[in-house]
Amino acid sequence: MPSSDQVRELLDFATVLAHEAGALTLRNFGGLVDHDAKSDGSPVTIADREAEELIRRRVEQRFPEHSILGEEYGESNAGAPVRWILDPIDATRSFMRGVPLYGVLIGIEIEAESVVGVAHFPPLQETIAAGLGLGCTRNGDPCEVSPVEAIERAVICTTDVERILARPEGNGWRRLQQRCLFSRTWGDCYGHALVATGRIEAQVDPVAASWDAGPFLTIATEAGGRFTTLEGDVTVHGGSMVSSNGLLHDEILRELAG
Numbered sequence: 001m002p003s004s005d006q007v008r009e010l011l012d013f014a015t016v017l018a019h020e021a022g023a024l025t026l027r028n029f030g031g032l033v034d035h036d037a038k039s040d041g042s043p044v045t046i047a048d049r050e051a052e053e054l055i056r057r058r059v060e061q062r063f064p065e066h067s068i069l070g071e072e073y074g075e076s077n078a079g080a081p082v083r084w085i086l087d088p089i090d091a092t093r094s095f096m097r098g099v100p101l102y103g104v105l106i107g108i109e110i111e112a113e114s115v116v117g118v119a120h121f122p123p124l125q126e127t128i129a130a131g132l133g134l135g136c137t138r139n140g141d142p143c144e145v146s147p148v149e150a151i152e153r154a155v156i157c158t159t160d161v162e163r164i165l166a167r168p169e170g171n172g173w174r175r176l177q178q179r180c181l182f183s184r185t186w187g188d189c190y191g192h193a194l195v196a197t198g199r200i201e202a203q204v205d206p207v208a209a210s211w212d213a214g215p216f217l218t219i220a221t222e223a224g225g226r227f228t229t230l231e232g233d234v235t236v237h238g239g240s241m242v243s244s245n246g247l248l249h250d251e252i253l254r255e256l257a258g
Helices: 004-028 046-062 092-096 161-165 170-179 188-196 216-222 249-257
Strands: 067-070 074-076 082-090 103-110 113-121 126-131 135-138 155-158 182-184 202-205 226-228 241-244
Touching (some): 004 046, 004 103, 004 113, 103 216, 126 188, 126 216, 135 216, 155 170, 161 170
Antiparallel strands (some): 202 241
């Protein structure tokens, strides 16, 4: 169990780095941005690479013994007790089109336990930050999930409706859409931030890499909610992610599984 002082130090530093990387991304933000295609077909921009390089360089200078797992440059110093998980620009497609709902994501694990999560949204100047046992904040003020207890009064979001409808969870997603107050997209990382701050009740992403999920287990939990895979596993490495206010979590998972 890490000490609160250790968690606080890591949280404060991660928040600083997210802001520094975010400021760098804004240099290329605001219109159509050129990109390359990675091996999986997903886009990557110069801003993605520069932002991850900045965070890596700063972590390596201060904590050379730590491991770093990032979307653009893989893992270094694998097996170290402390691991940083980086997504320099989550929602790159939004970023490339000048949509302000992209984020710089930093998660930190100690002995494989998620202990720090920071999601910074540069164009919005909004930062959601959480540390194990320290609570969750939005721009420095405490935040928490919503108290909604019924699906019929809940707002439930996803990133890409067509993607989820094409999967085994598609029928369950349709049922949730029909039952809930309303649903929306443009989710990506910002949907998980909306859950943690009580503005929506759940965000469902059926496909997610570790760096997509990295900060959100700590963020959701410290905000009083829950974060799991579609199978209900409490991990950022399970290939999918669901953030909720906790009160609706099991019901949402049951619908999606059915």
